[in-house]
Amino acid sequence: MSGVDSSIRMLMDDMLETMYDAPGIGLAAIQIGIPKRLVVIDVAKREGEEDDEVKDPIFLVNPEIIRVSDEKAVYEEGCLSIPDYYAEVERPARVWIRYLDRAGAMKEMEADGLLATCIQHEIDHLNGVLFIDYLSRLKRERVMKRFAKEARRYGD
Ligand code: GNR
Numbered sequence: 027m028s029g030v031d032s033s034i035r036m037l038m039d040d041m042l043e044t045m046y047d048a049p050g051i052g053l054a055a056i057q058i059g060i061p062k063r064l065v066v067i068d069v070a071k072r073e074g075e076e077d078d079e080v081k082d083p084i085f086l087v088n089p090e091i092i093r094v095s096d097e098k099a100v101y102e103e104g105c106l107s108i109p110d111y112y113a114e115v116e117r118p119a120r121v122w123i124r125y126l127d128r129a130g131a132m133k134e135m136e137a138d139g140l141l142a143t144c145i146q147h148e149i150d151h152l153n154g155v156l157f158i159d160y161l162s163r164l165k166r167e168r169v170m171k172r173f174a175k176e177a178r179r180y181g182d
C-alpha cells in the first residue's frame with residue numbers, strides 16, 4: 027500500500043547513479059524532470075575520509091520535516107540545477123523527518139550537520155524552492171540574470 031514499487035526503486039537507483047556521476051551529495055527527482063516526491067542523498071564522502079569507495083546512500087520517498095531546531099547552521103550551498111554558483115545559506119541546524127524508505131517502510135530520522143542542510147535543500151526542491159530563494163534580492167537577481175543570458179545564448 028505504500029506505493030514504493032520496483033519502478034520507484036529503479037528510478038531512485040538511477041537518480042543515485044546520476045548524483046554520483048554529477049557529482050553531488052543529493053538529488054531530487056524533479057531535477058531530472060520527474061515530478062515525484064523522491065530524494066536520494068549521500069553525504070558520506072564529504073564528511074568521511076578521502077576514500078571514494080565509501081558510500082552511504084539514503085533514499086527518501088515523500089519526506090516531510092516534522093520538527094526543526096531553533097539553532098541555525100550556515101553552509102555554503104551549491105545546486106546541480108544552478109551550475110557554478112555557491113552561496114552561504116542559514117537553515118535550522120537539526121531536523122527531524124518522516125519518510126518512506128526504499129522498501130516502503132515508514133521511518134523517522136534525526137539529522138544534523140551537512141546532512142540536515144542537504145535534506146532541507148532537497149525537500150525544498152520538492153516544493154519548488156531553490157537555495158537562491160534565501161539570498162538577498164540583489165544576489166538572487168544577479169544569478170537569475172546570468173542564467174537568462176546563458177539561456178539566450180543557447181537559443182542562437
Ligand atoms: O551537491 C550538492 N551539494 C550541496 C552542498 C550544500 C548544500 C546542498 C547541496 S545539494 C547539491 C546537489 C543538489 O543540487 N541537490 O539538489
Ligand code: NI
Nearest residue numbers: 104105106107
Ligand atoms: Ni539542488
